Amino acid sequence: MRPSQSLLLGLSGPELTPEEFALFRDVQPGGFILFTRNLVSALQTRQLTDTLRQLCDHTPFIGIDNEGGRVWRTSPFLPSPPSARQLRIKGDPRIIAEVGWATGQMLAMLGINLNLAPVLDIDHHPQAENSLNGRCWGEGDQEVINHAGTFNRWQRRQGILGCAKHFPGGGQAQADPHHGLPSTSVSIDELQRQDLVPYTALMPELDAIMVSHIHFSRIDENNLPASLSRNIIQGLLRDRLGFDQHLVLTDDLDMGAIQQTYGTPDAARLAIEAGGDLVLLCHEFMEARESLASLEKLSHPILHDVSCRLDKARSRLRTPSPYEEDQLAALASKISQINQEFPSESDGPDAESSTPSPVEDY
Numbered sequence: 001m002r003p004s005q006s007l008l009l010g011l012s013g014p015e016l017t018p019e020e021f022a023l024f025r026d027v028q029p030g031g032f033i034l035f036t037r038n039l040v041s042a043l044q045t046r047q048l049t050d051t052l053r054q055l056c057d058h059t060p061f062i063g064i065d066n067e068g069g070r071v072w073r074t075s076p077f078l079p080s081p082p083s084a085r086q087l088r089i090k091g092d093p094r095i096i097a098e099v100g101w102a103t104g105q106m107l108a109m110l111g112i113n114l115n116l117a118p119v120l121d122i123d124h125h126p127q128a129e130n131s132l133n134g135r136c137w138g139e140g141d142q143e144v145i146n147h148a149g150t151f152n153r154w155q156r157r158q159g160i161l162g163c164a165k166h167f168p169g170g171g172q173a174q175a176d177p178h179h180g181l182p183s184t185s186v187s188i189d190e191l192q193r194q195d196l197v198p199y200t201a202l203m204p205e206l207d208a209i210m211v212s213h214i215h216f217s218r219i220d221e222n223n224l225p226a227s228l229s230r231n232i233i234q235g236l237l238r239d240r241l242g243f244d245q246h247l248v249l250t251d252d253l254d255m256g257a258i259q260q261t262y263g264t265p266d267a268a269r270l271a272i273e274a275g276g277d278l279v280l281l282c283h284e285f286m287e288a289r290e291s292l293a294s295l296e297k298l299s300h301p302i303l304h305d306v307s308c309r310l311d312k313a314r315s316r317l318r319t320p321s322p323y324e325e326d327q328l329a330a331l332a333s334k335i336s337q338i339n340q341e342f343p344s345e346s347d348g349p350d351a352e353s354s355t356p357s358p359v360e361d362y
Helices: 018-027 042-054 084-090 093-110 141-156 188-193 197-205 230-240 256-261 264-273 285-295 300-314 325-339
Strands: 007-009 031-034 061-064 066-068 161-167 182-184 208-211 247-252 278-281
Touching: 007 285, 018 285, 031 042, 042 061, 042 093, 042 325, 066 084, 066 093, 084 093, 084 141, 093 141, 093 325, 141 161, 141 197, 161 197, 161 247, 208 230, 230 247, 247 300, 256 264, 264 278, 264 285, 264 300, 278 285
Parallel strands: 007 031, 007 278, 031 061, 161 208, 208 247, 247 278
Antiparallel strands: none
16 A cells, blocks of 8 residues: 555645646545635536546545534535534434435535544533534534434435544543643543443444544543544554544644644654544645655554555445536525524524634635
């Protein structure tokens, strides 16, 4: 396996620059991650994803964050459905299933095959103005299982791989002034009582899990964030919980605290050594060769295990749906109809005053 298969790279705009085209053709990354900066219209997005597939000698993962609510990358041309919080307050599984179905249908038509959703964090502090505000499916584990499970089930039925996040649970983390990363002192036993329950319950239906940059001080004695921690990825997620044959992604390694503390290339190597499969380079992707050089230091057994998991995930990818403007318009109309049953975001608990997600405006 080429170590570059572990790279999931961002793009600068709605079209590839000559430099990006040359880099991607040469490096052959495992896939790409799209943000609002890359999306102008539905047709342009499909043309972009077609280009990305054509320049790869394998089927690339093409990912996006389309959770609903304020995290909905296709908002320039497709209406965002209600947020996870709004949907779980309504508590209608039929509507949640329709949102998951429509999300999957739209992404498949755009040529996207991996949605970095659903969020499985438990909303421990529903009144807090933090980056998870409005994005959690419940204040308890069973609520998250019921609602996030329904959304994920229906997007997957449209051929979209789902990715649960942010393992092992970010609802209790607080900012840590010492190293800039969020931190919590909860133990594994405390996590298993509630935060890990949605992961274990939904594990048979999860294609991938994204690991957070939160530092769990009582779990990793080396002061590593979860995304780089072998204790958490290999020890807890893979060995203890049994998530051994599916994909594990890091959160964005270009986030400032990771760059400044470890450097992106070393962080990429640490993440794969810890048991991960794909590392996200969302901003400084033109420096991908530096991270690739670091990944080339990985041992053959590690690369073999990663290769097996990547191949297994790729075997579940479908050929993109035919692009049909009328069908896409009908899906957008369906979401708009659903939105009419919910209060405006500006009037509700997910108002714009909420602290943004670190990648919300990419």
